Amino acid sequence: EIPLLLDGEECGVSAIIGGVPCAGAADFFRMLGIAVDGGSTGDGYDLRGEVDLSIPADGSYVECSGRYFLVEDGVQYRDGQAMLPLGVLAKCAGVTLSWDRARWTVTIQRDGEPLLTGDEYYTESDVYWLSRIISAESGAMSLTMPEQIAVGDVVLNRVDSGLFPGQNNVYDAIFAKNAFDVVINGMIYMDPDEDAVIAAKLALEGYDLTDGATYYDTRDYGEGYECLGWVGGLCLMNEA
Numbered sequence: 001e002i003p004l005l006l007d008g009e010e011c012g013v014s015a016i017i018g019g020v021p022c023a024g025a026a027d028f029f030r031m032l033g034i035a036v037d038g039g040s041t042g043d044g045y046d047l048r049g050e051v052d053l054s055i056p057a058d059g060s061y062v063e064c065s066g067r068y069f070l071v072e073d074g075v076q077y078r079d080g081q082a083m084l085p086l087g088v089l090a091k092c093a094g095v096t097l098s099w100d101r102a103r104w105t106v107t108i109q110r111d112g113e114p115l116l117t118g119d120e121y122y123t124e125s126d127v128y129w130l131s132r133i134i135s136a137e138s139g140a141m142s143l144t145m146p147e148q149i150a151v152g153d154v155v156l157n158r159v160d161s162g163l164f165p166g167q168n169n170v171y172d173a174i175f176a177k178n179a180f181d182v183v184i185n186g187m188i189y190m191d192p193d194e195d196a197v198i199a200a201k202l203a204l205e206g207y208d209l210t211d212g213a214t215y216y217d218t219r220d221y222g223e224g225y226e227c228l229g230w231v232g233g234l235c236l237m238n239e240a
Contacts (some may be wrong), residue, residue, distance in 0.1 A: 002033070003015040003104070003189055005120075015186070017083055017094055018073040021086045023080065023083065025045075025053060025081060029049075032093055033034070034050045034233070035050050036048065036053075037049055039081070040077070044057045045058070055174060059076075060074060061202060064092040065092075066121075067117070069202075069205065069207060070149070081113070086106065094113060094114075122168075127200050127201060127204070129174050130200035131200040132196070133151065134158055134179060134192065134196040134200055135193055136182035138195070141218060143232070143233075147233065150209045150213075150216060150231040152202070153213070154236070155174060156203055156204070156213050157210065163239075167179075174188070216239070218235065221237055
């Protein structure tokens with residue numbers, strides 16, 4: 001356990017879970033004076049009050065104020081509380097953290113920025129088109145949530161890479177000539193399901209599960225391409 005300090009005084013502890021410092025969600029907010037109520041439900045975990053936070057039953061992500069934060073190894077529970085990464089809790093609470101290795105403590109500072117809501121943070125057009133390509137590919141390949149996020153990551157990596165001329169935003173990357181089969185066959189125009197919208201938002205939060213890949217498929221293309229790894233059944237690649 002790692003002590004948490006607030007205003008110089010120990011206010012709680014952080015537990016290392018899967019190599020990540022975590023704390024009980026309700027306890028973290030309450031020690032900051034943020035009023036919340038709730039806990040485990042039949043469908044996951046919910047806190048309501050000055051911060052609204054939800055976790056689905058599979059514990060794969062956290063939703064707060066319309067924002068989505070990935071928990072790659074899944075949320076664990078202790079004494080009925082969701083144990084969440086300190087980084088996620090700090091974002092939700094609008095505080096910053098600093099690590100004192102010498103004293104083996106984490107200091108909480110109240111100088112953070114309030115969490116932007118989903119409506120403020122996500123660009124509507126990016127969510128619109130990214131969720132549609134994710135949903136279309138999922139329909140074609142029956143993708144899991146990590147695989148869906150990886151599809152979104154590849155699109156965003158193309159936007160950021162500089163190696164795809166004219167693909168400077170999500171729409172242009174998706175509709176580049178012959179870039180994606182689901183555009184050619186028209187599946188891109190089908191309404192996305194809820195999981196695809198969530199996967200799009202997780203990708204837009206910056207969770208790159210692909211190591212910077214700009215191609216994906218259910219197979220390794222082989223010569224001319226470098227396989228960077230796999231997310232589930234998706235091979236993630238760059239041109240060699």
